[in-house]
Amino acid sequence: MNNSEVARVFQDIADLLELKGETLFKIRAYQKAVRSIEQLPVGLEQLRQEGKLRQIPGIGEAIEKKIVELLATGRLKYYEDLRSEFPAGIVSLLQVPGVGPKTAMRLSTELGIGSLEELEAAIVDGRVEGLYRLGEKTAENILHHLRSMRTKEQRLPIGTALPLAEEIMIALQERSQIRHLTPAGSLRRFRETIGDIDLMGTADDAETVIEAFTKLAQVREVLAKGSTKASVVTHRDLQVDLRVVEHDAFGSLLQYFTGSKQHNITLRERGQRQGLKLSEYGITTLQNGRLETYATEEGFYNRLGLQLIPPELREGQHEIERAAEHSMPQLVELSDLKGDLHVHTDWSDGHDSIEAMAMAASNLGYQYLAVTDHSRSLGIAHGLNEERLRAQMSEIRRLNERLNNIQILSGIEVDIRADGSLDFPDELLGELDVVIAAIHSSLSQRQDRMTQRVLRAIENPNVDIIAHPTCRLLGQREPIALDLEIIFRAAAQTGMALEINCMPDRLDLRDIHIFRARDLGVRLALGTDAHSTEHLKYMRFGVGIARRGWCEAKHLLNSMPAEELLASLGQQENKRI
Ligand SMILES: [Zn+2]
Ligand SMILES: [Zn+2]
Structure with missing residues (x-):
């Protein structure tokens, strides 16, 4: 059994214990084990052989025994006994958001539903809404979640994929002579979700690099292995492809495998008009058949009369025209940012003290x-x-x-209530340096009502930033129904800043919205929404998404020094009063 299979069993146990009405303490112990196992960089079997299972956070004696049993026999008596207490298939129903233990029990016992397909059929033919005290709305909600679960792409959020790729890159650099090791594909373009991880590098001896790659501790299975490339699956069920290429051709290969598809198609058409044929090996002049190779991407783009295009912009939109005019934007860099505008402390639901957060922020410069x-x-x-x-x-x-090294600004993340009023009176908000307003409840309002609700907050002169404007959670929660065009125009007019929330599961606003907002002259603000000192590092995810939205430093409040920022927030208040 591999790590994900073991984690799956423990997840089922946690769900079954919940159905059984067991104590939260017991349920959480299994949930914690699931999270730890999913994060493991190495195989459980290896840890078992080394006697290190107990070193995994959240694995005590009881769970260790169960892991050993699962690894040895592929089965677990405790799990099988527990499962036999419930109707078959009930656990699958619990995976649907909105279906709790009680509802799952009723669907199973009263309607005999044992799978997601049966559940969908029962909702469509009206049997579910006929259940006493369940109703049409709940049934509709369940159907919505069910369908979005099914259409959800099997892709990893960048917040998960990037650290995994980096871990593998570091391990490979330690164990081989690989040079210029770089991710390609959607990871390098910083898309919000990633399919496979593609890595590229150069080496004098490609074969030994490939050998080292397939032997990394992270690798569970080798799918394919040649002299210059290999594909593996990691213990976390992620496919990683590595290609080792000649140094002379690295630029064109990296360009080719970074994509996107649309970008490369548009680029090829441009080449054709110039009598050039593009390929992963370089550029061929059609007239004489001569192939030129490129060690750098810049050389490759320059040959086509283009400026180097940052990977985040290679989506086949407007980037090639801009590169031809030599007017590529100078995209924002992490080092342009002078502060974080959204963090929590142990005064509310954060983990660390104000001082600890301030010191950590100061350490980030x-x-x-x-x-x-x-x-x-x-x-x-x-x-x-x-x-x-x-x-x-x-x-x-x-x-x-x-404290000398850092200035702490007093702020609040004030709740925007269902009617658009704020959770605190204006006088109090007026005393704070930074007021961010956000929606956290009544997320299912209709679009006109929701838009009015946010507009009311935008028109409040005491508010400086609207945090996570669409409230979406990647792969988990759809965005709220908001007419963003109206919101952007109002924000541009009043000087209200909209947040780019850097939490990897939010990334809200998202890239295409950032592009539009920026185009309309809306001010933007990066906030990590950190709930611990560690989360302050999420800024890089926000920066990546901001770059995909064509943001330059000047578009972001965070690039201003403190005094300028405070003056600018004050001005905006005056302007609106
Ligand atoms: Zn929030
Ligand atoms: Zn927050």
């Missing part, structure tokens, strides 16, 4: 950090009431007197 904990309506996140917010403001003043 920032000049300022906006502390924006949740407001009172968000009870589950320990939202601050007025009294605690004032106490936090004094604490921040005290810290600012003591």
